[in-house]
Amino acid sequence: MTIDWSWLADHTDDLTTLTVSHLQAALSAVFFGLLISLPLAVIAHRIRPLRGLLLGLSNVLFTIPSIAIFVLLLPVSGLTRTTTVIGLTIYTLVVLLRNTVEGLDSVPVKTKEAAKAMGTRPLRTLLTVELPLALPVIMAGVRIATVMSISLVSVATYIGDGGLGQLFTDGFQRNFPTPVIVGVVLTLLLALVADALLVAIQYVLTPWTRRRA
Amino acid sequence: MYELFKNLGNWLVTGDRWSGTDGIAHRLAEHLQYSLLATLVAAAIALPVGLLIGHTGRGAFLAINLSSFGRALPTVGLVVLVFLASGLSMWPVYIALVALAVPSIVTNTYAGMTAVDQDVKDAARGQGMRAHQVLFQVELPLALPLIMTGLRLALIQVVATATIAAYVSFGGLGRYVFDGLAQRDLVQVLGGAVLVAVLAVVLDLALSALQRVLFRHRPA
Numbered sequence: 259m260t261i262d263w264s265w266l267a268d269h270t271d272d273l274t275t276l277t278v279s280h281l282q283a284a285l286s287a288v289f290f291g292l293l294i295s296l297p298l299a300v301i302a303h304r305i306r307p308l309r310g311l312l313l314g315l316s317n318v319l320f321t322i323p324s325i326a327i328f329v330l331l332l333p334v335s336g337l338t339r340t341t342t343v344i345g346l347t348i349y350t351l352v353v354l355l356r357n358t359v360e361g362l363d364s365v366p367v368k369t370k371e372a373a374k375a376m377g378t379r380p381l382r383t384l385l386t387v388e389l390p391l392a393l394p395v396i397m398a399g400v401r402i403a404t405v406m407s408i409s410l411v412s413v414a415t416y417i418g419d420g421g422l423g424q425l426f427t428d429g430f431q432r433n434f435p436t437p438v439i440v441g442v443v444l445t446l447l448l449a450l451v452a453d454a455l456l457v458a459i460q461y462v463l464t465p466w467t468r469r470r471a
Numbered sequence: 472m473y474e475l476f477k478n479l480g481n482w483l484v485t486g487d488r489w490s491g492t493d494g495i496a497h498r499l500a501e502h503l504q505y506s507l508l509a510t511l512v513a514a515a516i517a518l519p520v521g522l523l524i525g526h527t528g529r530g531a532f533l534a535i536n537l538s539s540f541g542r543a544l545p546t547v548g549l550v551v552l553v554f555l556a557s558g559l560s561m562w563p564v565y566i567a568l569v570a571l572a573v574p575s576i577v578t579n580t581y582a583g584m585t586a587v588d589q590d591v592k593d594a595a596r597g598q599g600m601r602a603h604q605v606l607f608q609v610e611l612p613l614a615l616p617l618i619m620t621g622l623r624l625a626l627i628q629v630v631a632t633a634t635i636a637a638y639v640s641f642g643g644l645g646r647y648v649f650d651g652l653a654q655r656d657l658v659q660v661l662g663g664a665v666l667v668a669v670l671a672v673v674l675d676l677a678l679s680a681l682q683r684v685l686f687r688h689r690p691a
Contacts, residue, residue: 259552259556321671321672322664323645323664324631325649325652326660326663329648329660330661332657333657402542406542409543409545416652426547426548439552449543450543
């Protein structure tokens with residue numbers, strides 16, 4: 259199984275397009291995942307009876323095979339990028355929701371009481387005290403969700419999208435390993451770079467954790 | 472939407488849908504076989520590695536990075552790659568599933584081992600326990616809840632991903648998903664997906680029940 263380097267040289271433009279489209283799908287999914295899971299996590303954190311329900315529901319969604327999710331969305335959103343993004347977003351929910359709830363749980367009660375005693379209103383406490391303190395745990399979830407989404411985009415190749423995943427179908431159909439190897443390597447690289455960037459972002463956003471580390 | 476669910480209900484309860492080599496019972500058994508075998512092999516590889524890393528503290532870097540590497544590895548690409556290398560066999564599927572399951576088990580085992588209080592380990596050693604006794608009689612039991620979490624997570628992922636066997640022309644519940652996809656038969660796809668999800672949830676509940684029965688003295 260050798261790499262055909264001339265194929266690689268001939269397809270740099272395609273590879274760039276696929277990589278950009280791959281990254282777009284994954285990052286949109288994480289963005290929408292955060293948008294949905296943040297309010298849900300606050301609800302799960304504050305209202306105990308709903309907590310098990312929400313976390314359990316996201317766990318069940320996680321067990322549905324990604325191929326099936328994409329296909330099931332076809333009657334709703336068709337053979338489009340929307341289908342890919344919705345499918346991936348559903349997958350990010352389990353990690354993002356769980357980590358955000360855990361992050362909010364990890365904020366010391368005394369800290370919240372101090373904020374309350376100082377007359378800070380609940381919403382303001384949430385935005386300026388709880389969420390920042392929960393940020394390290396939330397970011398851990400964002401990192402997992404990002405890496406997972408980047409790897410999962412390729413499954414959407416079955417519905418004609420899938421970014422770098424199209425290289426897998428291409429190689430499979432033509433019995434030609436080069437695009438498959440290139441696709442796997444590029445996916446891994448994307449994931450590693452995105453993860454490293456998120457670590458850097460977290461470092462900048464949470465200066466108070468640096469002394470302890 | 473209502474029509475779809477009604478058809479799904481019919482699809483699932485039709486009697487002869489369950490029998491025969493392409494019946495649900497047979498596909499379920501295949502899916503179970505792929506998933507359990509892959510998870511067992513993964514556990515046989517990952518548990519010793521995780522225990523060793525957690526016990527000695529060496530290779531922590533590996534344990535931590537393995538999990539993000541495992542998550543980043545595109546399973547479809549891996550299956551196709553091994554398929555092109557090995558030809559038509561179950562190897563691609565098993566290799567991909569094991570590669571998917573190993574990281575979750577290693578990292579959770581490692582996390583469980585490092586969460587054991589150093590004072591407890593010191594006390595065990597102070598009472599004259601040897602290294603292997605500390606490992607098997609102190610660290611392992613204490614790390615067990617997290618190890619079990621890792622196994623359950625791995626099993627869920629493997630069950631959901633074993634659908635991929637059908638992509639390289641093998642069986643399992645993925646058959647319904649891929650055949651339904653090819654025939655534009657949405658009900659069949661939905662049926663396959665629901666069966667996989669139910670199987671994953673049932674196995675997860677079974678493992679957590681097993682955990683409660685086996686280790687009743689320890690809150691999970």
